[in-house]
Amino acid sequence: MTVRHVLLSGIVGSTAYGLAREGSDVDRLGVFAAPTERLHGLHLPKESHVTTAPDRTLHEAAKWCRLALGGNPTAMELVWLPAELYEVRTPLGEELIGIRGSFLCAKRVRDAYLGYATQQFRRLDARGGGPLPADLHARVAKHARHLKRLCHQGLELYTTGRLTIRVESPEEYHDFGERVAADPSVALPLLRFYESAFDETPGVLPERPDEAPAEAWLRRVRAHFYATGATVPAGPSTGVPGQRR
Structure with missing residues (x-):
């Protein structure tokens, strides 16, 4: 399965938790951006791509945001991984990590x-x-x-x-x-x-998540992938090549 415009992806599950043993599966989770123009037609693109062998789940940017705003533990762990477990980490993915606290309530x-x-x-x-x-x-x-x-x-x-x-x-x-x-x-x-x-135990989280950063981030993603031929920008520290539509 080839999915374009992957913004952030890493190894999750037992390997990330430190619970993996010999023979354990290696699970991967990521976020991708659908080409913006495809969001305006009769038939919307798939919001998730799931494969086995290898075990990988990729959620479209808007779906991932909805899952994270709902407190979904599996989605949330993607933006809290140790640095060495990220396999794709673009500037837009870095921005998502940067606003991770705003998804919480x-x-x-x-x-x-x-x-x-x-x-x-x-x-x-x-x-x-x-x-x-x-x-x-x-x-x-x-x-x-x-x-x-x-x-x-x-x-x-x-x-x-x-x-x-x-x-x-x-x-x-x-x-x-x-x-x-x-x-x-x-x-x-x-x-x-x-x-x-x-x-x-007293909690530190607000009563409601702050949706504004997620909304602003998603609009930046849509704007970036609206122009024909847009690519995922690669930051000098990520080494992740741009991906053409």
């Missing part, structure tokens, strides 16, 4: 991160206890690790306005996953702890 961060973690727990709890086939055991353990990560990252974002992608103690997460795979009820105290922490 207290309610949406809490609802998204804690809500996703709660969904993970319900899936785990529905499986019940007892021995599992090896492939299912691995999947349940992975879901448990993500539950713990979502809780921790969500609370950090809620209370500090910052998001640390790489977890501090990967083995702690793997151990937790194994214990939950053996007994899903192990996850409940952790979930309850974070529910209380969200209730009791």
